[in-house]
Amino acid sequence: xxxxxxxREMEYVAPTRQRVMGGIFVAAGLIIWWFFSRAVEPDAVTxxxxxxxxLKSTMPDLVIPTQLTLNILAIACVALGIYQLARPQGFGRxxxxxxxxxxxxxxxxxxxxxxxxxxxxxxxxxxxxxxxxVPLTLGALSGILCERAGVINIAIExxxxxxxxxxxxxxxxxxxxxxxxxxxxxxxxxxxxxHGVLAIKYKTNQxxxxxxxxxxxxxxxxxxxxxxxxxxxxxxxxxxxGPWEIPGLSSIPFFGPILFNNNVFVxxxxxxxxxxxxxxxxxxWGLRHRAVGExxxxxxxxxxxxxxxxxxxxxxxxxxxxFAGGYFTLGAVGRFDEVMTAGRGFISLxxxxxxxxxxxxxxxxxxxxGFTDALATRLAILGVRIPSQFLLMTPYIVTMVxxxxxxxxxxxxxxxxxxxxxxxx
Amino acid sequence: xxxxxxxxxxxxxxxxxxxxxxxxxxxxxxxGGHPPHVSRMRRIIRALAIPVLAxxxxxxxxxxxIVLTTPEFYAAWKVSPIEGLKEGWNILVTAYSALFTGAxxxxxxxxxxLQSGNPLAIRKAFYPFFExxxxxxxxxxxxxxxxxxxxxxxxxxxxxxxxxxxxxFAAFVGYAVKGLPGIIHMPLAFLAGAVGGGIWGMIPGWLxxxxxxHEVINTIMMNYIAFRLSDWxxxxxxxxxxxxxxxSPTIENSAKFFRFFGEPIRFHLGFFVALFVAWLVYxxxxxxxxxxxxxTVGSNPRAARYAGMSVSAMIIxxxxxxxxxxxxxxxxxxxxxxxxxxMAFSSGYGFDSIALALLGNSHPLGVVLAALLFGFLRNxxxxxxxxxxxxxxxxxxxxxxxxxxxxxxxIIRTIYRLKAPAEGEGGIMVTGWGGx
Numbered sequence: 001x002x003x004x005x006x007x008r009e010m011e012y013v014a015p016t017r018q019r020v021m022g023g024i025f026v027a028a029g030l031i032i033w034w035f036f037s038r039a040v041e042p043d044a045v046t047x048x049x050x051x052x053x054x055l056k057s058t059m060p061d062l063v064i065p066t067q068l069t070l071n072i073l074a075i076a077c078v079a080l081g082i083y084q085l086a087r088p089q090g091f092g093r094x095x096x097x098x099x100x101x102x103x104x105x106x107x108x109x110x111x112x113x114x115x116x117x118x119x120x121x122x123x124x125x126x127x128x129x130x131x132x133x134v135p136l137t138l139g140a141l142s143g144i145l146c147e148r149a150g151v152i153n154i155a156i157e158x159x160x161x162x163x164x165x166x167x168x169x170x171x172x173x174x175x176x177x178x179x180x181x182x183x184x185x186x187x188x189x190x191x192x193x194x195h196g197v198l199a200i201k202y203k204t205n206q207x208x209x210x211x212x213x214x215x216x217x218x219x220x221x222x223x224x225x226x227x228x229x230x231x232x233x234x235x236x237x238x239x240x241x242g243p244w245e246i247p248g249l250s251s252i253p254f255f256g257p258i259l260f261n262n263n264v265f266v267x268x269x270x271x272x273x274x275x276x277x278x279x280x281x282x283x284x285w286g287l288r289h290r291a292v293g294e295x296x297x298x299x300x301x302x303x304x305x306x307x308x309x310x311x312x313x314x315x316x317x318x319x320x321x322x323f324a325g326g327y328f329t330l331g332a333v334g335r336f337d338e339v340m341t342a343g344r345g346f347i348s349l350x351x352x353x354x355x356x357x358x359x360x361x362x363x364x365x366x367x368x369x370g371f372t373d374a375l376a377t378r379l380a381i382l383g384v385r386i387p388s389q390f391l392l393m394t395p396y397i398v399t400m401v402x403x404x405x406x407x408x409x410x411x412x413x414x415x416x417x418x419x420x421x422x423x424x425x
Numbered sequence: 426x427x428x429x430x431x432x433x434x435x436x437x438x439x440x441x442x443x444x445x446x447x448x449x450x451x452x453x454x455x456x457g458g459h460p461p462h463v464s465r466m467r468r469i470i471r472a473l474a475i476p477v478l479a480x481x482x483x484x485x486x487x488x489x490x491i492v493l494t495t496p497e498f499y500a501a502w503k504v505s506p507i508e509g510l511k512e513g514w515n516i517l518v519t520a521y522s523a524l525f526t527g528a529x530x531x532x533x534x535x536x537x538x539l540q541s542g543n544p545l546a547i548r549k550a551f552y553p554f555f556e557x558x559x560x561x562x563x564x565x566x567x568x569x570x571x572x573x574x575x576x577x578x579x580x581x582x583x584x585x586x587x588x589x590x591x592x593x594f595a596a597f598v599g600y601a602v603k604g605l606p607g608i609i610h611m612p613l614a615f616l617a618g619a620v621g622g623g624i625w626g627m628i629p630g631w632l633x634x635x636x637x638x639h640e641v642i643n644t645i646m647m648n649y650i651a652f653r654l655s656d657w658x659x660x661x662x663x664x665x666x667x668x669x670x671x672x673s674p675t676i677e678n679s680a681k682f683f684r685f686f687g688e689p690i691r692f693h694l695g696f697f698v699a700l701f702v703a704w705l706v707y708x709x710x711x712x713x714x715x716x717x718x719x720x721t722v723g724s725n726p727r728a729a730r731y732a733g734m735s736v737s738a739m740i741i742x743x744x745x746x747x748x749x750x751x752x753x754x755x756x757x758x759x760x761x762x763x764x765x766x767x768m769a770f771s772s773g774y775g776f777d778s779i780a781l782a783l784l785g786n787s788h789p790l791g792v793v794l795a796a797l798l799f800g801f802l803r804n805x806x807x808x809x810x811x812x813x814x815x816x817x818x819x820x821x822x823x824x825x826x827x828x829x830x831x832x833x834x835x836i837i838r839t840i841y842r843l844k845a846p847a848e849g850e851g852g853i854m855v856t857g858w859g860g861x
Contacts, residue, residue, distance in 0.1 A: 154641070154645075194829075198832075198833055202833045202835050202836065204829075204832045204833045205832055207580055207582070207641055208779070208783070208828065208832040209829070209832065209833075211582065211776070211779055211828065212825045212826075212828040212829045213825070215776060215777075215821050215824055215825040215828065216821065216822055216825030216826070218773075218818075218821055219819065219820070219821025219822040219823075219824075219825060220818070220821075220822055222816065222818035222821070223494070223816045223818040223819055223821075223822065226816035226818060227494060227814075227815075227816050343649055346645050346646075346649065347649075349642065349645070350642070350646065353642065387657050387661065389653040389654070389656050389657035390653070390657070392653050393649070393653045393654070396647075396649045396650050397646075397650065399642070399646055400632065400638070400642075400647075403632070403636070403638035403639070403642060403643060404635075404636040404638050405636050405638070
């Protein structure tokens, strides 16, 4: 009942929102002109590197006149804003899409301005965006799997840490990256087992259960690391998965080396994205999975085993988080350090919400958050006087803004976090 | 997201027995949900059974874990299982006695020091005990913060960030304001910490009341914003000019909390401030009208709305107060202990507070007791790390176990074959992201 009231309210405030959006578009254009365009030398050029370092070139560097580019971007933003303001409905349902476009143009303008008279390796930036997006997207997929079936999982962080530690430890002992990866996935599953039994069988508050798992995993991984892995270095040297170059595809200009010269984690992420998107929305399994998260009573009445469906959801989700954890040690660093996930499990949670519980939405959010992260490390090199910390804050702030309903609302599964009680047991 | 489990106005009007429902709800709330015939003593025993058994079980499992992760145990086990058990017992005794002497002190040393009459020796002998009290102090503030949230039906997972902001505010007032007498400067800096934490708590509270955005997500996000913010401040505006490290200038002497004994004991005024604040929270929650409203909103928002209480205002108030309490923990650490602000000074007080608020059943007295326990454990674990080589992270495992057992009393009841209570337990509210 409350949902309908809410919808009506949103429709009611819609015109205001359209005007605010139009204002934002115009403001973005004016900022580009005022702060960026006016601040550069008229004859300055910006050089974008189109091949990441160390790879064979597929595309020559792009050299563009800075001020002209900035002016074009500014005019485009203002034009979109005026269109939005002039028409009563603005862009209507496509407003958020246009918002994304304006944001992208703003970022491009920022980069063009920041690299004026210098050179910025755009391919390198995109490459590191993608690799930083991998754990976030995988973590968000873990959250989607659990929460679409109605079990809140804020233990992604803990499961990731556990996967990272176990992957490094087992990978080092057995000398096999693949066994290490399997162990990482299984260690996630063990924690998922605990979370599942607590949340589904004992109906423990799922936020508390998740918090307990986070504390436990942080403690356990740090304990094992301090007691064994730091003193016996051979226990903490698993190595990393190397990149697999896909012949042919990897020589596509610009995107080839970024997308088709990666390690197993990146390819798996894409496979999982398609699998989960397809599974959730085009299969019987997915329908049942979502039904249990939206209206378990109705699902039960139709003969769906709510408990079993939820257990499977939590197990799959926790394995995914363990896999994401494996990325840190086996895919990126090649060594376990205490609390090395550094809150990425929580950013995954944010990416899941930001992506509106949709796999590709989460991937988009992961890319956005990965981009801010990748850009933050490059700001100092470019000599931009914006503190990197503020850039690193953006994922959190953006998530809060989204949650507050400023740019549309996340459609939370209705029974998310509510334990199911069988009637008349 | 955003729908509360509250009736719309239409529902309220349609409910014919609204008055009756309200009466029952308020009566239950006022009597604490217990039927009047259960004696006070039995109620206390019943209330204590689960926490005590939870702590005990966690210690046992922690002990087994310590033994199983010690290589010497396996070496002895290979000789013979009996040797293995003996060795295991030895490991356990070494570890837990180091924990005990680290937390309370070595009784022999204490007696010897008292007999010698040497003040320095006495202080050294009693140092562990007072150090444990020092470690408990931020836990009291943090636990009160989470507990107050629980009472209002809110999950303040953001105590950690609020502690950071509180510390930033307190440190700033501590070093930037000069020339004030201690009697003014010290409370001013401490209150600045409370204000900082309060602001940080108010934002998620306001968002929850205004838009229904879930406070768990928002407080987590606010945590990370706080970390980044303090990182930025400590490498920029608040950085001590003459230091290469990200650390703030030392606070003025007038802002420092009074220390009761000479070196090396660091026991300071903050502990008594914490006890006073705990009493204040008790008084607020159980003796004032606002406290009653706040608890009603927490235990039964429906009844609260029937009674004409402003649920939104109470949510904002509760989160602000919870933030302020956590901010005091930050202020306490800066003014009483570190005298400056450095990154990573808090080391998880905010997250541990969740466990101890639950352990203390969200009651100020329970929180103080639980905080003392956690403080002693933390301090003891430090010495366990030095003397027995057990990494201090063991207490996180221990705390996680306590948290699970307290939140799931059914496990403890199954292990110890306790009878389930006749009526459902109060427990913690079970809410989804959408608050319904």
